[in-house]
Amino acid sequence: MTDPAAAMARLAGHPRFAELVDELRAAAPVHQVDQADAAAAHAARLAAAGGGSSSTSTLTALPNWLRRELVEAFGVYARALPGRTCQHAPHPDRPAPVTAATWRPRLVVCVDCAPLLGEPWQVCSWCGAAGVQVATVQAGLLLYLVPVCRGCRPQVVADAA
Numbered sequence: 034m035t036d037p038a039a040a041m042a043r044l045a046g047h048p049r050f051a052e053l054v055d056e057l058r059a060a061a062p063v064h065q066v067d068q069a070d071a072a073a074a075h076a077a078r079l080a081a082a083g084g085g086s087s088s089t090s091t092l093t094a095l096p097n098w099l100r101r102e103l104v105e106a107f108g109v110y111a112r113a114l115p116g117r118t119c120q121h122a123p124h125p126d127r128p129a130p131v132t133a134a135t136w137r138p139r140l141v142v143c144v145d146c147a148p149l150l151g152e153p154w155q156v157c158s159w160c161g162a163a164g165v166q167v168a169t170v171q172a173g174l175l176l177y178l179v180p181v182c183r184g185c186r187p188q189v190v191a192d193a194a
């Protein structure tokens with residue numbers, strides 16, 4: 034059996050994110066997959082409440098830079114990449130929704146600790162334009178926060194199509 038952290042290390046930066054998710058699921062014990070699915074469903078509800086989500090099935094449509102950041106966040110979460118978490122130390126052994134943000138690389142926190150991510154950028158993560166809203170990209174149990182302008186939002190979250 035593949036170790037999830039090792040799978041992450043190998044696949045971090047891999048452009049084919051869907052395969053990465055499949056790899057992680059294959060590597061995890063069944064009860065953890067069930068818990069991870071429950072956590073992902075929970076994360077989806079949180080994302081919907083926050084106004085914007087992309088399911089894992091559409092991640093391949095995300096821009097490369099964003100997909101790479103999502104993979105990095107997962108890498109930190111799985112302890113396969115250097116980074117920090119909140120004091121609750123979220124970990125795949127105890128799947129629960131986690132959150133990270135493009136303006137705080139390599140920091141992954143539980144949803145209760147989201148304030149630790151601090152203030153978002155006031156400019157678009159993609160084009161640099163002013164007048165942004167923070168979009169929530171949901172990838173499994175990860176909620177990734179990305180400030181984007183109106184013009185770039187459809188590229189990042191499916192709800193704006």
Ligand SMILES: [Zn+2]
Binds near residue numbers: 119120142144
């Ligand atoms: Zn926490």
Ligand SMILES: [Zn+2]
Binds near residue numbers: 158160184186
């Ligand atoms: Zn933009």
